[in-house]
Amino acid sequence: MATDVHGPVTTTGSSASAAVRVAGLSRTFDGRRVIDGLELTVRPGEFVALLGRSGCGKSTLLKILAGLDRDIDGTVFVPRRKATAFQAPRLMPWKKVWRNVLLGLPDKPERAVAERALEEVGLSHRADAWPKTLSGGEAQRASLARALVREPDLLLLDEPFGALDALTRIKAQRLVGELWQRRGCAVLLVTHDVEEAVLLADRVLVMDDGVIAHEAEIDLPRPRDIADPRFARIRAGLLDRLGVDATAEAA
Template identity: 85%
Template structure:
């Protein structure tokens, strides 16, 4: 069955089945196989409107495959997948077209003939308006990633899919990018699904963290910490240690401050 879509993501929206009215994402019995091997195996998942969900798991567990399916980029599936029509994706690689200036990259793929001002507003939101007319090759890694986020936000998504968007950034730039995404999410109120290998990143940003293993959601936990969050919070350390345990990684001493990736 190919990926199904539904337009509304808010409760009691017109013409929306009651069973799906309170979900931004509804996945039931999803299976995706490659050469006879099920990478995703009868997976179920719900994401509420406005919820920030982080997805952890070892390399090869199916995280990015799931995100591609939710994005509508992989339709060779079995099961039911319901997602908003208005969705956007930001990948680890910014994927900017080098022959188009930054503002034109932001508008790339939009229907009709949107004006430059639409791109400028999105670039201003991510702190990049001063680079509106720049060529992609002149951007730093952090600036390129912000341009990628602007390209996603300009679509006014009800669902924002992030596939390890900070993985290629240096530590300081990654911290700034994480804070930016947190601010944008709180301002926009869209649902977010973040695929990441970074356990601390997941606990810092998400309302709920899922651990994927052998093609299913094997564990999930609510992150009931006040925002903004800090790694010095004892509860933060507890959540981090439990997630590392679920990922099969021995937690380091609490005194260590370096981010720990799942795999």
């Protein structure tokens, strides 16, 4: 099923050729148009990273795709099976980790369903822990398990590593890359980190003035090496698009 959306976002009807299809999408807040006629296609199984300055509308777009913001104009097609992980893990402190993983699922699935997802993210040994006892990296892995247990065709990630320390962030990035390759779902990652985008994505988009202003195909072999001169060139080009002097940043 597919409809033009002038209010509720369409949550079904993405075709076999696209996991996400957006046409003429606009979103206005208090008279200010944050998203302005945006066009976007994400292919099934594709990993796309979305960059842009603060306030450019990245997170607003992700919330629309997640079905959390429906006051829109335009056409939006997304899979029925989708899941979102945010920068804050948003775990319920009064529920053990395994119960947090199953939170919101219909039909009261058994604990084994949560344990399989926790094992996939390397957290099965913390199934009975309370969220307050988890490290930042463990909490983020629990959030990923909660997303994966929904068997999504589209995984939406909103700055999921932003609050992690440098070493934990590297481990989390590697985990997400491995999960994506194993699961084969489409991924849209919103991030401020250009290096992270080039490291993980098949395609990097730059959002500006409410539209997708630039895109770069990342045709580098995996696993990627940040010391590769080709990696450095792509990163520098994206920084330039974002108005950042890569030479000055390196200095």
